[in-house]
Each structure stands twice: as C-alpha cells, then as structure tokens.
Amino acid sequence: xxxxxxxxxxxxxxxxxxxxxxxxxxxxxxxxxxxxxxxxxxxxxxxxxxxxxxxxxxxxxxxxxxxxxxxxxxxxxxxxxxxxxxxxxxxxxxxxxxxxxxxxxxxxxxxxxxxxxxxxxxxxxxxxxxxxxxxxxxxxxxxxxxxxxxxxxxxxxxxxxxxxx
Amino acid sequence: xxxxxxxxxxxxxxxxxxxxxxxxxxxxxxxxxxxxxxxxxxxxxxxxxxxxxxxxxxxxxxxxxxxxxxxxxxxxxxxxxxxxxxxxxxxxxxxxxxxxxxxxxxxxxxxxxxxxxxxxxxxxxxxxxxxxxxxxxxxxxxxxxxxxxxxxxxxxxxxxxxxxxxxxxxxxxxxxxx
Numbered sequence: 547x548x549x550x551x552x553x554x555x556x557x558x559x560x561x562x563x564x565x566x567x568x569x570x571x572x573x574x575x576x577x578x579x580x581x582x583x584x585x586x587x588x589x590x591x592x593x594x595x596x597x598x599x600x601x602x603x604x605x606x607x608x609x610x611x612x613x614x615x616x617x618x619x620x621x622x623x624x625x626x627x628x629x630x631x632x633x634x635x636x637x638x639x640x641x642x643x644x645x646x647x648x649x650x651x652x653x654x655x656x657x658x659x660x661x662x663x664x665x666x667x668x669x670x671x672x673x674x675x676x677x678x679x680x681x682x683x684x685x686x687x688x689x690x691x692x693x694x695x696x697x698x699x700x701x702x703x704x705x706x707x708x709x710x711x
Numbered sequence: 712x713x714x715x716x717x718x719x720x721x722x723x724x725x726x727x728x729x730x731x732x733x734x735x736x737x738x739x740x741x742x743x744x745x746x747x748x749x750x751x752x753x754x755x756x757x758x759x760x761x762x763x764x765x766x767x768x769x770x771x772x773x774x775x776x777x778x779x780x781x782x783x784x785x786x787x788x789x790x791x792x793x794x795x796x797x798x799x800x801x802x803x804x805x806x807x808x809x810x811x812x813x814x815x816x817x818x819x820x821x822x823x824x825x826x827x828x829x830x831x832x833x834x835x836x837x838x839x840x841x842x843x844x845x846x847x848x849x850x851x852x853x854x855x856x857x858x859x860x861x862x863x864x865x866x867x868x869x870x871x872x873x874x875x876x877x878x879x880x881x882x883x884x885x886x887x888x889x
Binding site: 703 | 820821831
C-alpha cells in the first residue's frame with residue numbers, strides 16, 4: 547500500500563503517470579521516455595531506496611496491449627514500508643530502456659536476466675551479458691514467439707560413444 | 712582323469728572372477744541434479760543401506776568412480792559437464808539413468824531440458840519413477856550387477872560390441888525412425 551501523499555507528489559512531478567490500485571497494491575504506468583527520471587525521483591525524493599525486482603511481460607497477441615513488452619519495477623521504501631509497482635511499455639523492434647544500475651546497484655543481475663530471457667536492451671548497463679542461458683544461445687526464450695520446445699538447441703550436442711569415453 | 716583339488720581351492724574363469732569383484736565394489740558417481748538426488752541419498756543412508764551391495768562409497772571425483780548415477784533432469788547447459796565427467800571416469804564404467812527426467816526429459820518438454828541423456832552418453836540401466844523409490848534404484852543396481860557378471864570380461868571386450876558403441880537413442884535414430 548502506498549500513501550496517497552506519495553502518489554500525489556509523483557503525479558505533481560510527472561503528470562503523465564497513470565496510477566491504479568488492485569487488491570491493495572498500487573501500480574503506476576510511466577511513459578518510456580520518463581521512466582529513468584521517474585525512478586530517480588522515486589528513489590531520491592520519495593524514499594524508495596530498495597529495488598525488489600525488475601521483470602518483464604511479453605504482451606504479444608494480448609488483447610488491449612499497449613506495447614509489446616511491459617517492463618516492471620517493484621520498489622520498496624524501507625523507511626515507511628510502502629511498496630510501488632512501476633510499469634512501462636516498450637515496443638518492438640529493438641526494445642530499449644535506460645539501465646537503472648546507476649540508481650540501484652542490485653539492478654545489474656536483474657537487468658541481465660531480463661536481457662537474457664526477453665532481449666530487452668538496457669542502455670548504460672555496465673555488463674550486459676547473458677546470465678542464465680549459455681553464452682552461445684542466440685534466442686530470447688521467454689518471448690511469446692519463441693517455440694516452447696525450442697529450435698533444436700537441446701539436441702545440438704556431440705554424441706559420446708563408448709570408445710570415446 | 713579326475714583332478715584332485717584341496718577343499719580350499721576353487722576353479723573359475725578369470726573373467727568371472729574379475730566381474731565378481733567389480734560388481735561387488737561399484738563406486739557410484741552421484742550426478743544428482745534434482746529430486747531424484749534426494750532418493751539417491753536415501754538409498755545410500757542407513758535405512759536402505761546401499762553398503763549391502765558394495766556400492767556405498769559415493770565419490771565426488773569421477774576418477775575414482777565406475778558407476779555414474781544420473782539422478783534428475785539435465786539441462787542443455789549441464790550436458791557438456793555431464794559428458795566431460797563421463798569421459799573422465801575410468802573404464803570399466805557403467806551408467807544408470809535414474810528417474811523419468813534423466814531417461815526421457817519427463818514432464819519438462821521445453822527448450823532447455825535434454826530429452827533423455829541416452830541421446831548423448833551410453834546408458835546401461837534405466838530406472839522409471841518420478842522420483843523412483845530407493846528400492847527401485849537398488850533393484851537397478853542388482854540388475855546391473857547381474858549384467859556385469861553375465862557379460863563382463865577382464866579387458867572389457869563387451870564394450871567393443873558395435874551395438875554398445877553408441878548411446879541407445881542415438882543408435883536407433885542413426886538407423887532411421889524416431
């Protein structure tokens with residue numbers, strides 16, 4: 547739950563932000579252009595000092611989708627206990643957002659994971675490499691247009707015979 | 712001509728003697744990646760007591776093992792590791808594919824999970840179950856002991872059989888058909 551005063555201050559600074567509430571959780575949709583500034587404001591002025599998670603949703607073929615990818619930041623104010631969900635919509639091709647590593651050091655691996663699985667580019671990330679999948683993997687498998695059973699990566703290995711063993 | 716032997720002398724084939732020694736001192740390499748590994752630990756613990764079959768000495772160095780027990784799903788990032796460990800084990804060596812995931816991929820029919828390790832390394836014994844109970848793993852070890860006793864040779868001639876050269880699935884796919 548987020549205090550109304552917090553939301554009001556956010557809205558005063560960023561009028562394009564759309565707040566909403568669902569089951570006691572406060573969500574905000576921030577335009578992609580101002581997402582870094584809004585997060586910096588939330589951290590610096592409103593005390594959201596902890597980044598819980600960065601994750602992503604692929605809205606391909608989703609009814610009423612406002613963009614291909616929904617990037618989600620979960621924030622926590624450790625002083626007041628307020629939590630806030632910040633969402634921004636990013637579109638194909640070459641989905642790109644500014645990295646928040648300058649704000650929260652812990653975003654490093656979270657953003658690498660989103661890059662690995664969704665192919666979201668984070669501008670200004672110090673070390674944007676794959677984190678879960680092998681380096682030689684070419685696709686981003688949590689995208690909805692990636693087939694569930696893959697493109698043969700799981701069978702692309704040498705066969706070890708008894709003689710070689 | 713009857714051969715007079717003292718009571719404390721037994722005559723046997725050398726192959727049989729060597730196989731008898733090998734089958735009763737299998738040293739497992741636990742390649743445990745998932746919940747099957749818990750059953751594997753239970754098998755080695757006191758209630759089920761794998762020591763009764765001479766296979767209680769789990770070694771975490773492949774150089775010291777001769778039985779690889781692959782317990783759990785193997786993902787595509789892990790398979791090169793599995794193959795490397797298998798290659799580091801000394802002959803004679805055997806492999807038990809424990810559980811549905813190691814044998815077929817199980818319910819994980821996804822891009823990252825290898826659909827049966829027998830596509831890529833030779834497997835001697837499969838254990839069904841999700842996960843199998845320790846009794847089933849013990850049965851597999853007993854069956855493997857019978858196999859070693861039945862076909863084992865001192866210099867491992869049984870391994871040069873062309874039928875056993877390739878992993879089973881790969882062999883079947885190379886002659887056609889899925």
